[in-house]
Amino acid sequence: MIDEQTEPHGQGTGGSVRKQMTRFVPVGVVLLGLALGYAFGLQDYLSLGFLAEQRQALRSYVDAHSLWSAVLFVSVYIVAVAFSFPAASILTIFGGFLFGWLLGGALVAVAATIGASILFLATRSAFGSFLRHRVDGVVKTLAEGFRENAFGYLLVIRLAPVFPFFVVNIAAALFDISLGRFVAATFLGILPGTFAYAYLGQGVDSVLVAAQQAGREAEISDLVTGEITLAFLALAAIALTPTIVRQLRRRGSG
Numbered sequence: 001m002i003d004e005q006t007e008p009h010g011q012g013t014g015g016s017v018r019k020q021m022t023r024f025v026p027v028g029v030v031l032l033g034l035a036l037g038y039a040f041g042l043q044d045y046l047s048l049g050f051l052a053e054q055r056q057a058l059r060s061y062v063d064a065h066s067l068w069s070a071v072l073f074v075s076v077y078i079v080a081v082a083f084s085f086p087a088a089s090i091l092t093i094f095g096g097f098l099f100g101w102l103l104g105g106a107l108v109a110v111a112a113t114i115g116a117s118i119l120f121l122a123t124r125s126a127f128g129s130f131l132r133h134r135v136d137g138v139v140k141t142l143a144e145g146f147r148e149n150a151f152g153y154l155l156v157i158r159l160a161p162v163f164p165f166f167v168v169n170i171a172a173a174l175f176d177i178s179l180g181r182f183v184a185a186t187f188l189g190i191l192p193g194t195f196a197y198a199y200l201g202q203g204v205d206s207v208l209v210a211a212q213q214a215g216r217e218a219e220i221s222d223l224v225t226g227e228i229t230l231a232f233l234a235l236a237a238i239a240l241t242p243t244i245v246r247q248l249r250r251r252g253s254g
Contacts, residue, residue: 158189
């Protein structure tokens, strides 16, 4: 009788441990993919320098294989975002350069949202519930506020790309936000910046040529002007206005 009762208990404990370990598998895959990416030198290909050197060959390939090129570009973008590879801005510029600002921006918006959602789910499955029950003080207050107006918070953060794209994807998973709200806020929030960067990419050829003539590698700062940065901040301020008004009304009624 003792053995019969002990064995199920052991199996239950072992199953619980395996379940706990399994939830970390997606994050492990992300970290492994990121490490392999750097090990194989993918950062050298996802740069304006590579685009400057291969721009004619890349454009010729896209012209000859338009559909396949779009599928390949979307796949690369999804993988880069899902594995937290810091190349979203560069790839968006690539998209505008290769496909034009309209199609390139649309491809980026879809790919970035899918990649971000994959990373969001991987992080939430591994750490979300664990951290949510252990935060306190200011972090807990922030988490509760995030849950109350998750869509608005995310939309503001996406509109003003102050934080790295992958950081927002990871942070959102720790604040108990639904996947639907995350997808909607991400897709809508990145649209202005996505099309702006794709538009910059459409005209990047002259910047690349000028940098080559000057004997240096082009940088994103050569493309992004102060006016564009202010425009992003203005959009974020507009999106934040309803949240501020609600908070003021609550304080006034209290």
